[in-house]
Amino acid sequence: MADLDAQVEQAIRGLARRIGRRTFLARLGTLLAGGASLPLLPVARSAAEGARVPPPDEDISGPEGDPTRCEYWRHCAIDGFACACCGGTASTCPPGTEMAPVTWVGTCRNPADGKDYIISYNDCCGKGFCARCGCNRNEGDRPDYHWVRNNDINWCASAASQVYHCSVAVVLGQATERQPER
Amino acid sequence: MRRWAWAAAGGGLALLAAAAPAAPPPVEDYVLHCSGCHRQDGAGVPGVVPALTRLRPFLETPAGRSYLVRVPGVAQAALDDDRLAALLNWVSSEISGVEPAPPFSAGEVRALRERPLRDPRAQRSTALGRSAQ
Numbered sequence: 548m549a550d551l552d553a554q555v556e557q558a559i560r561g562l563a564r565r566i567g568r569r570t571f572l573a574r575l576g577t578l579l580a581g582g583a584s585l586p587l588l589p590v591a592r593s594a595a596e597g598a599r600v601p602p603p604d605e606d607i608s609g610p611e612g613d614p615t616r617c618e619y620w621r622h623c624a625i626d627g628f629a630c631a632c633c634g635g636t637a638s639t640c641p642p643g644t645e646m647a648p649v650t651w652v653g654t655c656r657n658p659a660d661g662k663d664y665i666i667s668y669n670d671c672c673g674k675g676f677c678a679r680c681g682c683n684r685n686e687g688d689r690p691d692y693h694w695v696r697n698n699d700i701n702w703c704a705s706a707a708s709q710v711y712h713c714s715v716a717v718v719l720g721q722a723t724e725r726q727p728e729r
Numbered sequence: 730m731r732r733w734a735w736a737a738a739g740g741g742l743a744l745l746a747a748a749a750p751a752a753p754p755p756v757e758d759y760v761l762h763c764s765g766c767h768r769q770d771g772a773g774v775p776g777v778v779p780a781l782t783r784l785r786p787f788l789e790t791p792a793g794r795s796y797l798v799r800v801p802g803v804a805q806a807a808l809d810d811d812r813l814a815a816l817l818n819w820v821s822s823e824i825s826g827v828e829p830a831p832p833f834s835a836g837e838v839r840a841l842r843e844r845p846l847r848d849p850r851a852q853r854s855t856a857l858g859r860s861a862q
Contacts, residue, residue, distance in 0.1 A: 648774050652765040665760055695765060695802070705777050719760055719769075723753040726761065 609659020617682035621716035623655035625682045626698035630713040632680035638717040640671035649705035653687045654726040663722040672703035677713040687726050755819035771824035784825035796856040798841040810835040
């Protein structure tokens, strides 16, 4: 242990001799500023990125409801565990999981304002089954052969880890018409 | 009396047709029918879902245009021919930055949809191979 202490001390003293305090601060500042800008890079932002439809009304009128319940309006076609019960929210994955980039998209009607909204059902992947708030609502769900409208698929197939944890229901925007297959 | 009833019914239907909501803009059809796999910016997922940002080689030849309409994800979309043509034009211009010349029409889409692709992968290579020549 004494050897380790000596080695570390020697390394730090060597570093101090080679690099002035101002240089160190400048490099530290660069590292911090660079690190802060990393989340701005176009990496793995999944449903959060590049929404091209008008965003939903700032305040979707009426009570939002309880995202930890299967009856929550955004869960109209969910088949899996609601992420709001798993350490995430209705639109964000729990820590330690990754949002699958490929998903299916449908519409749900918000009973509070009577409007239809475009919902992206993204799976969160990388941990075992959450096993809480298991929901199986199938409004607009279609058989496997119409797979782009099928909620039995493990959409984690497109993620780094194919292990399914839970599902989110992200509002992408207001729909001018209800999902046509209904 | 009966003639009046028919006229009233016809008038009612005409009013209903006039009051029918306009079709959603192509961007909405894109989000609902395409973006789940191809993602909202059309980038796709490398090795899993093709990008829609590089359609130029397809748009430059008849075989490429034919492939774009007949590929199952397009041909089987739950959209009528008019909306599908508008969606193809929107994806080409807004995501790939290429204006199709001529623009896709409902008639072209209708005719191509009637001929399903038997082997999409082989047809894709053929379409790209021809465009590369």
